[in-house]
Amino acid sequence: MSTPGASQGPVLRPATLAHVFLRTNKFPEMVAWYKAVLGAEARLESDRISFLCFDAEHHRVAICALPDTGDKIKTGAGLEHMAFGFASLDDLALAYQQRKARGITPSWCVNHGITMPIYYSDADGNMVETQADSFDSNEEATAYMLSEEFKENPVGTEVDPEELVRRLQAGEDRAEIRKRDGPCAGAPKG
Numbered sequence: 001m002s003t004p005g006a007s008q009g010p011v012l013r014p015a016t017l018a019h020v021f022l023r024t025n026k027f028p029e030m031v032a033w034y035k036a037v038l039g040a041e042a043r044l045e046s047d048r049i050s051f052l053c054f055d056a057e058h059h060r061v062a063i064c065a066l067p068d069t070g071d072k073i074k075t076g077a078g079l080e081h082m083a084f085g086f087a088s089l090d091d092l093a094l095a096y097q098q099r100k101a102r103g104i105t106p107s108w109c110v111n112h113g114i115t116m117p118i119y120y121s122d123a124d125g126n127m128v129e130t131q132a133d134s135f136d137s138n139e140e141a142t143a144y145m146l147s148e149e150f151k152e153n154p155v156g157t158e159v160d161p162e163e164l165v166r167r168l169q170a171g172e173d174r175a176e177i178r179k180r181d182g183p184c185a186g187a188p189k190g
Contacts, residue, residue: 019060020082022126027065029123034061036102037120037128038084054084072124081119081127089116089174092132093165109164111180112156113149114141116164134178153184 024030031050034040040052043059051059086092096106096118107127108119117131135141144150157180167177 018057019062021062021064022124023064023066023069024124025065025069025071026123027063030063033104033122034063037099037104037122037130072126074125079126081129083117083129083131086130086132089132089164089177090168092116092118092130093161093168095130096161097165106161109159109161110156111159111178112154113180114144116159116178118161149180153180155184156180157184 022030027048027050031042031045031052034052035042038052038054038061040054040061042050043053044051048065050063052061052063053059086095099105099120104120106118107121110117110119111134114134115131116134117129120128120130122128133141135144145154164177168174
């Protein structure tokens with residue numbers, strides 16, 4: 001039985017990206033890391049599965065110790081990274097400082113132009129991006145992605161997170177801090 005309109009027009013879009021599910025053979029380390037990095041709490045946790053959240057959702061990251069899970073092959077095809085957004089550069093910098101105080105250091109810091117991200121690597125080698133938007137609207141960000149500057153360098157320029165913190169604490173104009181400068185960034189180190 002066919003639903004009317006099922007074959008007409010585009011597919012109905014989802015309302016949200018609900019969660020990410022990670023299988024691991026390093027369960028305790030992964031759960032502890034995501035709790036620390038995201039400030040997450042477990043809504044449900046056993047010795048094999050943890051449903052973590054950092055907002056009102058029932059879970060955003062699920063981690064499971066599935067039988068026969070081997071180590072991640074870093075050069076294999078698959079998800080490159082997951083990204084979590086902050087409301088401002090100041091919040092991103094504060095989260096960076098809090099993680100650093102807990103011994104969690106970035107694997108890559110870059111200004112993509114559309115976002116200012118700080119990347120981390122979890123115990124399995126999955127990349128986790130934490131970011132703040134560089135534009136006040138999605139229209140401005142899209143226009144930038146269509147610019148010649150972005151087409152010439154879609155990766156961005158390296159950023160020193162300590163310099164980012166220093167500039168923010170000095171009260172430098174946030175719009176100036178968001179601008180890309182410096183040499184083209186290479187690939188993530190994690």
